[in-house]
Amino acid sequence: MKLYKLSLALFLGLGAMATTSCEDKLDVTNPNQQTTGTFGFNADDLEECVIAAYNHIRMEGSSARVGYTLDVTRGDEVWNSSQVWYMPFDDMDDPVTDEISMWPWREAYYTINVCNFILSRTTGDDASLSESMKRIKGQALFLRGYSYYTLAGYYQNPALITDYANYSSLDGLYGKNSTYDDVLDQVEKDFAEAMTLLPSRDAGGEWAKGRATCGAAAGYYARTLMLRHKYSDALTVLKDIMNKKYGSYKLMANYGDNFREGSAYENNDESLFEIQYLDYGSQGVDDEWTPVNTSPNATQGHAVESNFAPGRFGGWADLSASPWLYNLFKQERTKDGKLDPRLYWTIGTYESDWIGFENGNVAYKSEMTPNDTIVTNNNYGGLPIAKWTNFRTNLYDKVTTGLHCGINLRMMRYSDVLLRAAECENEVNGPTQQAIDWINQVRERASLKDLSLSDFDTKDKLFEQIANVERPKEFGCEYGRGYDLIRWGFFYDQGRLAQLKEHGTFRRSPYKAKEPVSYSLVGVDPELKSSYDTYVPGHEFLPIYQGLLNDNPNLTGNSANTNTDNSTDFFGRGWTVHPVVNLGK
Template sequence: MKRLTIILATLALIVGMSSCNDKLNVVNPNNQTTYDFGNTESDLQEAIIACYNRIRLEGTFARVGYTLDAVRGDEVWNSSQQWYLAYDNLNATATDAIGNLWPWRDNYHVVNRTNFVLSKVDNVDMSQDAYNQIKGQALFLRSLAYYNLATYYQTVPLITDYASYSDINTMYASNNTQDEVFDQIETDLKTAMEILPSRDDGGEWAKGRATCGSAAGYLARVLMFRHKYAEAYTVLKDIIAGKYGSYHLMADYGDNFREGPAYENNAESLFEVQFMDYGTGGTDEEWTPVNISSEATQGNAVESNYASQVFGSWGDLAGSPWLYNLFKKEKCTDGRLDPRLYWTLVTYEDEYNSDTGVKTAAYPNGDPRTNTVYQTDITETPVSNTAQGGISIAKWTYARTNIINSVTTGLHNGINLRLMRYSDVLLRAAECENEINGPTQTAIDYINQVRERVALPDLQLADFPTADALFEQIANVERPKEFGCENGRGIDLLRWGFFYDAGRMNQLIQHGYYKLDGTANTDELTAETASASSFQYYNKGHEYFPIYQSTLDANPNLVGNSANKNEDNGPAFLAKWSVHPVVK
């Protein structure tokens, strides 16, 4: 009995010690590290959502990262003459943190998180569908971040291995060439195209997420930046044919700039950044990656820059008089104004008073266009900035929706930013067809699909005798009217080489004329009548943004780009490609 008692006591002690040991090894869910997180499918599903969160920051698409490219274009200018001014004038210095640090910082946060997911996903047991979805989204989001970094900063460190962050020798990476970065983006997007589901196959899961269509659209963009028109055209034609999901133009152009489930993630959208509808988020504004509040507003602040200061915005940016007059030069088949003017710029037009909601060719859904802005009847165009003037921008604001009566500055706007729309696919297909085969009826037909949506007369092939002539129509009529004041125009100017040709540079100066007279001036300005032009201040090399000086100081392996060095990129561009001459 004594021996049995000893044995039982020993067993009880062993079991008790094992039980205590198990309890002591419980992981604190609020204090996990990269070593004990990411080892299950559930962890990685959470991690991929965290990757999406980083594209909703100040430096990515919540405000600065989005608007910097818009102000770099020729259809937007800096009406505050303060914030963004150096980027509008294309002469920013390396000590300005607004554009040189914030987009760099926040896009690399996306890279960091997606690299973490990609470092884990191959070692986690899950279904093939789950694996494809997680890996494909991570590859797309990393590509999106590097696309922004390469088109903003030209030569950036390419980090694809999460283990690099644990070694000081690899953490402080050196610059890669733009081509090396684009090579990686092409590789990643091609894989994402193959493994991600389409919006059709993804169903409810696909709403708001990257799909194979998102990856295909961005791959076409990257290929066209590198003048790989034949490869891009193949991808674009596949998108049009429905290989990567069903896409079509919305009947109402305005449906691309409203919030709510009836409009967002619609049939025209290849990818958009998700924001919570106005008033449904929390109260804490997360301007930087440091904030992790559970009460975050989860909106964007693009409206704070774009809207009229009369209604409470910061009044930083305005639409150019060139863009306004471009809209006014051509009427719809029923004699109405191009409805894209209504959704792009906040101007007073007599026509809007007489619109009673009757369906016409120009307004197929019969939505009333009125001179009511932020629930206020206007009798003249409100100024962008109360001191300097300018035409305020309607896109990504509530000016034309009348949901609110004044602008709430900060991260409160809930309209999803559509980063790529099907109309871009069609106009890019037209551009590729023109580059490869010259002006053809096929190219004209792609363009006319976009024009017919807003009831503009069809273009005729006979009016475009050369590829240069049709390119002019695409670059300086069709694209600015369809995408005016959206992110992307500045990148277009880069890929077309407009900064490296005297005729094109003079054209940009003319497009960029503005007047500082305290009014919403809509005159067709000239050198004699304008106060200035954004592009008259351009410093060579500053079509890209400088790498922030403190970033260079902290990393001994990093060197400045063309903007840091004031180097002319023209000779290198022209050694590979040509610039279409101006055709009037």
């Protein structure tokens, strides 16, 4: 009643004003109908834009499911155990008519569009910006660079749009393809500028938790340089990170702390950048899939767990760890004669070594036994992936499928800095003791025996150790392996392609999931198959969706659309592929 009387009084008052002066007009901006002419001229408005940009790197098409797992399936550490969902991506022959392949594209350009708007409001000399505006601009640059890094890694030659004014006309809105190098030039530029604008995690304090910092920008800058074999430049940046120029980072004493949820573990000392999700029990109930969340009760978790988790515990049972990765872990024991503890958090198998270790032989609160083999898919078997799930955490006994997992996805960890620095050092000067020392820092956390320089007489041999032993065991079943395989040229060398086929061989059976498999028996043993059997040249990248090409007359397809072999371009740059080395000799 009071509100009604107040509204009536205001109405009568405005009416009285109108009778005394018909020429006067009340100019009021409707906060619910903002336009580019009224919005974005202060830090508060632009902070809202930054939040919107972060939101779309954590959607189903970016990280919450499809955008993350498409690269996981591209690697040799994972295979498609459901034999349905993700099948074309695992077989590396995705057709141009598959709309799913467009989802990362859509989310990336949403983020880019928002970032371009922010950057249109933060022009001029960076030194003249306030501290809050520097942080806003730095985050926009990082998120735009991050999005184009994703686009180049997935789609090879996407449209490069950096000026918000381009959206004012159809010619500008319908961008044409840019070259791989032009896109990565811009990515390097964005990350390099973000490094100068953003605070370190130390200086940022509570603000820095969950946000991009100069350390995150530096880490991704080094990654981008390595995509184009700029090893010397990348090594300089990686050394600066290790020397704390961009903040303090260190390896967590417990490897498993990188894969648990909760404030005690997430945004920890090892994390350069991670995607934020709400913890279990603190999110909404409505699963809202692509393209946007609109419900006030929308969930704020990811569905990577649903894709990884075994069917027995309610998971979708889509993706499994490769037998190659499992048996790679089994080949080397710790100094105490135990299994590598990283296996515990990577693959969900029963092992006698796990008795008394962490939560023991647990699978979603169920006690595993030697005779009770848990497979990913009830029909096709597979070794369950434990990462980005609560398989080992003892938090709950069954998966609530959908966008409900609250474990933050650590997109770059300090161990990656160390192993990348070792790789760059080996490329520039190797093999060297310095490269060995950086590798040994990562191995020491796993209680593995130190490597010795005397065991690596050539650059090729040390590269083999980094690429096919150290990195798979440290980052197995995580995002990024597909990017590595492309930059290393493994799709363009017959020896390396044969190696990928060997690594990617799996058994379609609910039995014998742990057994080693051999590509030589594919076609002989009907249960065996390799993810790379149907690889079509050019399909190391995702095709640009035909619907996008139909809608945009300026856009053309990439190598996956045309089945074009990229080896000529790779070798034409003067790049080489390390030959396969047998580390047993």
